[in-house]
Amino acid sequence: MGSKLSIALLALAAFTTTAAQAQDKTSDVIARGEYLARAGDCTACHTASEGRLFAGGRPMPTPFGTIYTSNITPDPETGIGKWSADDFYRTMHNGRFPNGGLIYPAMPFASYTKVTRADSDAIFAYLRSIQPVNQKNKPHELRFPYDNRQLILGWRTLYFSEGEFKPDPTKSAEWNRGAYLVEGLGHCGMCHSPINALGGTSQSDAFKGGLIPMQNWYAPSLTSNREAGLGDWSIKDITDLLQTGVSARGVVYGPMAEVVHNSLQYLDDADTKAMAVYLKGIAEGSSPPAASTVLPTTESSLLISLGKTVYDKNCASCHGPQGEGKPPHWPPLANNQSIEMQSAVNPIRMVLNGGYPPGTKGNPMPYGMPPFAGLLSDNEVAAVVSYIRTAWGNRGSPVSAREANELRSAPLN
């Protein structure tokens, strides 16, 4: 009698420990999925301003009309509550709905295709664990003929190659981890590659930089050291930039501030360092020749001397008389690649709109820059931007008042 009872108890104990272990394992997987969802920045698109987490409905303006993101909470009617892990993997990996329908590439499946099955399953487990929200998806408002999903087939033929990430055996494990995150979940190429008229990026142009349509921000090349190529940055400066939004070499702003705010600040030190190692590695050694100025020289030298006056009065108190700044909070402008690039869109917009780097765990109370749109004329904006692009050994070219004027109407969100 006694022994039977103890056997039963033993069995029960064994059962409870395995149950507890299984529980542990699921909560581990969910926590991992949450981390990976951060790395993929799902929230940037799938959570609307003041909306519920992952309930979608956020408008994404595109040159073809407005796309609304989907509800990816586990609500069975309006979300993905009835999906299986296979269905979810198919969306991430192949850009298709469970019924085989084609998904618009505004959902970055062209990058997420590199995500492993195990990571996809973890993200799915996490999404199953969050609060379901009953909220119907808004229909897209796309112009003819882009409202026809069959057109996506053409896009896919040109720009989509399905396939999980394949490590490069000649590189370190750390480099490969960084490559996996940057090319896959990080979907950095979605902004940092030239985008052609069809809204596509070709593989060979990956990370070569481009103007983001509709937003009028230039996402610099991550491979050219004349842009945001990080070849001559220290690993510490890169990890500071990615994790805190500020660094001794420069700061993030505009759409990149969003990426750091919602995604990169949450990555752990090892993953951040892996990304830094990879980013430093893909920067090409040689720089293309300096862009030649488009303005006649007498005109540009007048502009630049006006620029110095504007700078000394309005900017030097923070960025320093020699453009040395007080890094990381007041970024240096001397030898700062992000203002010397051929495209002057970013420094012009910086002067017009000012900005704060994102508030992050590593930099919770960032310092800010005032907008000068209301304080400086087009000519003064052009002058000061021309000045900072050419002073102190910087190798940028002057800009015209017309370029400054055009960017006054750029959207601010």
Add this chain to the structure above:
Amino acid sequence: MLARAAASAALIVTLAAFDGAVAQTTNQPPDTMAARVEACTPCHGNKGEGTSDVYFPRLAGKPAGYLYNQLLAFRSGRRKYPPMNYLLEFLPDPYLEAMADYFASEHPPLPQPAPSGVSKDVLAQGELLATSGDAGRNIPACVSCHGPGLTGMQPGIPGLLGLRAAYVSAQLGAWRYGTRTAKSPDCMQLVAGHLTEADVTAVAAWLATRPAPADPAPVPKGTYALPFGCGSQPN
């Protein structure tokens, strides 16, 4: 109050952690709120006293809770002014709270009342609305919420003195057109919805002619009861 204290304690801890994380050279911007809000001062004045632009409001001395609510509303786009919506987009709550506390605790003198360009009759109409309202048209007196001295009440009701007529009428207009909304129930939307263009001109003009009171500080929470509920003013 306790929550506020806890939040700022947390902020100090994170700040301390930050000092360790990004060890810096000594050549740093001053570690003050004044240096951190330099992005705001060209429009709002060094101490939040306002500038010559009549649409840029004074911030100094307004209730901290009110200012914080505005910063939250600008960050989420519930209150629209694109240059500010953009600046605040990626700033965390405790930092917005610190900015609100900073401007709430500054006390530059209120501006001289401006001579108004409207007739005596219009001013009298404005005074009547502000001090007695118009029961027949469902308009409560402004003083019933903004206080007998129009200096506001902690934590969420702003004073209405030291504001220029153009700014006040723009805000009342924004409520009527839905570009400014406050926490629900949005009592100001109800009030503004009952005002005509002429009412707005009159009340805005009269408010701008008021002299600065001896004590412009908002009265403590609970000093008087509101005629109806406001989401911005928890009871």
